[in-house]
């Protein structure tokens with residue numbers, strides 16, 4: 001009996017690359033998860049441990065970022081073909097490559113702000129106690145991003161601070177918002193839609209000094225324009241988009257190619273309320289996700 005290596009492949013799974021086209025004031029956004037897998041003669045890598053033929057998965061990831069910058073992403077099919085051909089043509093041990101790409105679709109809010117399609121959920125929590133009732137409605141998983149109009153600087157620096165200041169970054173979050181109504185007789189659909197629109201347009205249009213600043217601005221507008229709302233609470237994970245350093249490959253990256261990080265993430269939570277609003281009673285009791 002002999003033990004032999006059977007079918008095998010290796011690569012980098014789900015490289016989260018965001019490509020921004022910012023040649024005009026009307027930005028375009030492409031948001032992908034790219035998985036590469038290489039096949040070929042990798043017997044030595046497994047059997048004797050010799051990695052001479054193995055292009056690291058890290059390099060495959062770098063190739064995805066560099067190609068996003070240099071070749072651009074016209075369609076995921078074109079992008080996959082370019083990557084696959086590159087690996088097969090350039091690497092002697094590789095006789096096959098499989099590139100899997102998922103693309104996340106975004107709808108436009110303004111020239112540089114976008115909302116992810118088909119993600120969000122409308123919510124309500126109704127509390128009834130004795131002869132009273134409270135309604136807390138909201139939304140969750142509203143994924144929004146702006147490709148400019150956002151900075152983060154002037155922050156406190158201590159000996160552990162390495163974050164560079166930035167005056168132009170991608171700001172993105174998967175928003176949870178819940179608002180408490182002052183009453184229980186209302187056109188709920190109309191109110192919910194109007195508040196959602198205010199949240200979206202304020203996120204898009206108000207220049208952001210930080211996610212904290214954006215949340216407050218959104219809450220302020222809702223309370224100013226919707227008298228039926230007493231209070232609004234936000235829970236907003238900061239979905240970090242890190243500019244990829246492509247200099248080692250001689251490729252420029254003027255705010256065009258980003259790594260969309262998964263974890264860890266900043267979690268910014270805030271309440272904005274009228275100081276003369278009605279008592280919340282037990283409206284928030286056991287409602288998850290808020291400070």
Ligand SMILES: O=c1[nH]c(=O)c2[nH]c(=O)[nH]c2[nH]1
Pocket residue numbers: 152163209210211212238266
């Ligand atoms: O909008 C932000 N608020 C923060 O508190 C923070 N902290 C951080 O590292 N990046 C950011 N961004």
